[in-house]
Amino acid sequence: MGNRQNEKVWFITGSSRGFGKIWAEAALKRGDKVAATARNSSSIQSLKEKYGDQVLILEVDVTQASQVQNAIISANDYFGRLDIVFNNAGYSLVGTIEESSTDEVKAMYETNIMGPIHVIQAALPILRAQGHGHILGTSSAVGIYSNPLIGYYCSSKFAFEAIYDSLSKEVAAFGIKVTLIEPGAYSTEFGSAESLKIASKKLAEYDDLKNSLMENLKKLERGNPLATPDAIFAVVDAENPPLRLLLGKNDLPHIEQIYAERIQEWENWKNISEAAQG
Secondary structure (H helix, E strand, C coil): CCCCCCCCEEEECCCCCHHHHHHHHHHHHCCCEEEEEECCHHHHHHHHHHHHHHEEEEECCCCCHHHHHHHHHHHHHHHCCCCEEEECCCCEEECCCCCCCHHHHHHHHHHHHHHHHHHHHHHHHHHHHHCCEEEEEECCHHHCCCCCCCHHHHHHHHHHHHHHHHHHHHHHHHCEEEEEEEECCECCHHHCCCCEEECCCCCHHHHHHHHHHHHHHHHCCCECHHHCHHHHHHHHCCCCCCCEEEECCCHHHHHHHHHHHHHHHHHHCHHHHHHCCC
């Protein structure tokens, strides 16, 4: 087992692929301890073979509050504390606002929003009692601006951002830190069948839009996910970590432009807005 002076204990959901897998492995590699969860524990069993007692493998469906509760308690019992609680499980729903069924949207929200809430609510009593802890979450650059065809996924990340923002203000007094990780476009398995669901309804009216978006996606410069662990470590090792951290270099210019346009629009309509004060 690693015995670095400042070794940390992580609890990570969605550890079987993508960023969750990369970050769990990187944490173990640097000597930290990890409670790794996945819906199917066999998908992460190899971590146990490689890292032994340094890792605890837990089968968890984050949409089931009792499973999450039990997993958090097991991890705390096994390692004696929890330093980092990382909500990483999530998937994207691809389809226009009109095409996606409310059942498809609800199912995505169960994983992307209710799941993280289950984790946060289960972990907070432990972190509060410890007087320290860091709650992280994988949001997205599309938690800041919304794109067509993934509007409901974007909306789940907007909600995720709002929850973490409020949380950061509520738990600061208990010594608990909160950080949103906002990746841009990366070459992860996020496009795989497990990480992506496509709305079952298809309307021909949107074909032109979809085709042009697909063309743009092909040109998109994607980051290398294996380059990200150092950024995560910088955040969890920081005395004063940020509430928001973008991953990648292409989103900040875009966000600056979007925010400037928003403010300009509010300014343009300021007289109407102020008249409405009464």
